[in-house]
Structures are given as C-alpha cells and as structure tokens.
Amino acid sequence: MRMSTDGRASLQRCEKLMMRFYDDGGRPGVGNCSxxxxxKVHQGPCTPEELKTEVTTDMVKASFESRLLEAERAVERNIKVRLSQQQFDALVSLTYNAGAYGTRDVYKLINAGKMKQAADLISSMVYSTQKKRGRRALVLMSxxxxxxxxxxxxxxxxSANESRSAAK
Incomplete structure (x- = not known):
C-alpha cells in the first residue's frame, strides 16, 4: 500500500517545508537540527555552520521520498490487520513524525483491534522531551x-471501525 496523494499533501502541510536548516523545538537552540x-539531520540543535548550509529542492525531494518510503514500509511491516486508505495514511504520517519505534504501542493496539484506544494514544502523543535548566522535561508541542x-x-x-471489522 502507498500513501495517497491527499495523505502526502496533508503530511507536507503538517511538516511545513523549510528550505533551510532549523531547530525543530520551536525556537533556536531547542530541539533537533532539521x-x-x-x-532530522542529527540529535540536538544545529551548529552555526549548519544554519548557513544551503538546502536545495533536490535535497528536500530526495529526503522526503526516502523518509516517506521508510514510514510506509514500517507500517506495512508492523500492521497485521487490514487498514482503510485513511488509516494507512494516518499511520504513515504518525510514523514519519514519531518513527516506527515511537509508534510501536499504536501498532500493537491496532493489531489487537483496539482502534479507540489507538486513537486515544495517538491524540496523546503531543509532548517532546527537552532539556530545561539541565533537566529533561516533557514539553507540550502545541x-x-x-x-x-x-x-x-x-x-x-x-461506526467505521465496526463496518470494517464486519467486512473481514
């Protein structure tokens, strides 16, 4: 299965194209260089040299396609139940953002047929661990x-989940 055109457009809107290196924590010096x-270029903020690095359209296209394929493969590898196109797109988007490891508990719930619990868990995945005053703290990523x-x-x-289960 591949992410739909609508799913790709939605993912790109969520990720917001940045034609430069930046720190993904919402302000300079916070988060990861991206x-x-x-x-993500690496864990931790960008160096002053990286912030000056030119980013080309070809670099962006290649990295997006590579990461998207990686996320699609992770969903296919980890999900053992049939998904609708919307569910697949949503899981690929989540996996693209949080990684396969960060999404593993969602995969388990979906494979167990616990769609509502999976939805609740996805909705709760809005925090990032960041260093504040030398300590790690959970920060809401609005x-x-x-x-x-x-x-x-x-x-x-x-109702959509019940109809899919009944169709199997």
Whole structure:
C-alpha cells in the first residue's frame, strides 16, 4: 500500500517545508537540527555552520521520498490487520513524525483491534522531551495537537471501525 496523494499533501502541510536548516523545538537552540519536510539531520540543535548550509529542492525531494518510503514500509511491516486508505495514511504520517519505534504501542493496539484506544494514544502523543535548566522535561508541542487529532480520527470513528471489522 502507498500513501495517497491527499495523505502526502496533508503530511507536507503538517511538516511545513523549510528550505533551510532549523531547530525543530520551536525556537533556536531547542530541539533537533532539521531541514525540508521535518528531516532530522542529527540529535540536538544545529551548529552555526549548519544554519548557513544551503538546502536545495533536490535535497528536500530526495529526503522526503526516502523518509516517506521508510514510514510506509514500517507500517506495512508492523500492521497485521487490514487498514482503510485513511488509516494507512494516518499511520504513515504518525510514523514519519514519531518513527516506527515511537509508534510501536499504536501498532500493537491496532493489531489487537483496539482502534479507540489507538486513537486515544495517538491524540496523546503531543509532548517532546527537552532539556530545561539541565533537566529533561516533557514539553507540550502545541503544533502537534491538531496533527494528532487528524491522525487519530480514522481510528476513533466507531461506526467505521465496526463496518470494517464486519467486512473481514
């Protein structure tokens, strides 16, 4: 299965194209060095040299396609039940953002048929661990709230989930 055209467009809107290197924590010096559609360069903030690095359209396209394929493969490898296109798109988006390891508990719930619990877990995945005053702290990433609502929606609709289960 591949992510739909609508799913790709939604993912790109969520990730917001950045044609430069930036720190993904919402302000300079916080988070991880990233570029393009949320491609992490490395753990931790960008160096002053990286912030001056030119980002080309080809770099962005290549990294997006590579990461998207990686997320699609992770969903296919980890999910053992039939998904609708909307559910697949939502899981690929979540996996693209949180990684396969960060999404593993969602995969387990979906494979167990616990769609409502999976939706609730997806909706709760809005925090990031950041260093504050030398200590790690959970910080609400307000930009993730609407995204997680969108990603959880295909799993939270009980009538749609029941009809899919009945169709198997």
């Amino acid at each position: 570029f393009g559609f949320g491609t 930009g993730l709230v609407a995204r997680r609502q969108q990603e959880s929606a295909p799993f939270g609709d009980a």
